[in-house]
Amino acid sequence: MPAVLEIEGLRKTYRSRRRGTRNALDGFDMRVEAGQVHGFLGPNGSGKTTTLRTLLGLIRPDGGRMAILGHEVPGTLDQVAPQVGAIVESPQFFPHFTARDTLSLLAGAGDLPEQRVDEVLELVGLRDRAGERVKTYSLGMKQRLAVASALLKNPRLLILDEPANGLDPGGIREMRTLMRNLSEAGMTVVLSSHILGEIQLICDSVTIISLGRRVAFGPVDEVLAQHSSGAVRVRLEAVTDLPVAATALTRAGVRVTTNDDHLMLAGVDKPATVTRILAEQSLYVSELAPIAVDLESVFLELTATAPVPGQHRQVDQSVRIDGTAPSAPAGGGWGA
Numbered sequence: 001m002p003a004v005l006e007i008e009g010l011r012k013t014y015r016s017r018r019r020g021t022r023n024a025l026d027g028f029d030m031r032v033e034a035g036q037v038h039g040f041l042g043p044n045g046s047g048k049t050t051t052l053r054t055l056l057g058l059i060r061p062d063g064g065r066m067a068i069l070g071h072e073v074p075g076t077l078d079q080v081a082p083q084v085g086a087i088v089e090s091p092q093f094f095p096h097f098t099a100r101d102t103l104s105l106l107a108g109a110g111d112l113p114e115q116r117v118d119e120v121l122e123l124v125g126l127r128d129r130a131g132e133r134v135k136t137y138s139l140g141m142k143q144r145l146a147v148a149s150a151l152l153k154n155p156r157l158l159i160l161d162e163p164a165n166g167l168d169p170g171g172i173r174e175m176r177t178l179m180r181n182l183s184e185a186g187m188t189v190v191l192s193s194h195i196l197g198e199i200q201l202i203c204d205s206v207t208i209i210s211l212g213r214r215v216a217f218g219p220v221d222e223v224l225a226q227h228s229s230g231a232v233r234v235r236l237e238a239v240t241d242l243p244v245a246a247t248a249l250t251r252a253g254v255r256v257t258t259n260d261d262h263l264m265l266a267g268v269d270k271p272a273t274v275t276r277i278l279a280e281q282s283l284y285v286s287e288l289a290p291i292a293v294d295l296e297s298v299f300l301e302l303t304a305t306a307p308v309p310g311q312h313r314q315v316d317q318s319v320r321i322d323g324t325a326p327s328a329p330a331g332g333g334w335g336a
């Protein structure tokens, strides 16, 4: 079965007399399998929005290929468009319209059955508030209305750029439940986000982009495992034995950092090796705990965006070819 989304070697350079030349995508690859919730992660200015807008035919690429549900795009985008719902940047709604009126208007424009309006209102949890004007909605409700508009055509692929942006923890949790429900209903969801803990909770797989190139991809647990540095924390029954243990482990080639009541080891392939080395010295381990990495630490390492003491990294300066000032992309939606 073809992937729901395939991108190979995508290139995009923005050229303008005022802002100069900027490589936004530099041979970017991405693949999303059916039924996945796929996280698309990258620092500010790394090329996420450019990728999504190029995929949706809003920007013309300079090179590479893209396919959605087996259709090459942008060439056959009109054939596949009915199966793709997308929100790339927040769409604007008429503030005096109710959510129901808004969706009815979009359904009518898209030649979709009116009954679908009730279905999507139910799906995003707005059914009971559907008769209220959009201007009275909270940000979370507006985001859900945006998702509802993208769901009207019952897409097989849903693309959301920063769906949890600006939401409070309750709103983020509701968005998480919604994404999971859509995935369980068989929809493939691609979402970009800066909320990495959230991506780790929601997503089956991820792509991490930096400087317009893919730097990591795959199932979330595999990406975490690949970038786990083999760090292990060791405690002994007697704290006074730590120096002897440190010496024995160092002699065996393990990188050891000694702390007050434990050792931190790096580059350990098999924790059992540590137990054996210590047992040979008649040292008894009371704790041997692999240190789990999270998506945030992998992201910071791969995209080199971790804060560095004494340095203040400027947003959006890394892919610049010349010395011109960065600019924000134009907004756009791609709902019903």
Ligand SMILES: Nc1ncnc2c1ncn2[C@@H]1O[C@H](COP(=O)(O)OP(=O)(O)OP(=O)(O)O)[C@@H](O)[C@H]1O
Pocket: 014, 015, 016, 019, 022, 023, 024, 042, 043, 044, 045, 046, 047, 048, 049, 050, 051, 316, 319, 320, 326, 327, 328, 329, 330
């Ligand atoms: N219309 C444009 N004209 C010129 N440069 C642009 C334009 N749109 C984006 N860029 C530049 O292309 C690069 C990639 O931007 P893009 O918006 O795709 O990144 P992003 O990963 O979506 O960032 P963010 O997370 O901040 O939204 C950045 O350097 C950006 O300044």
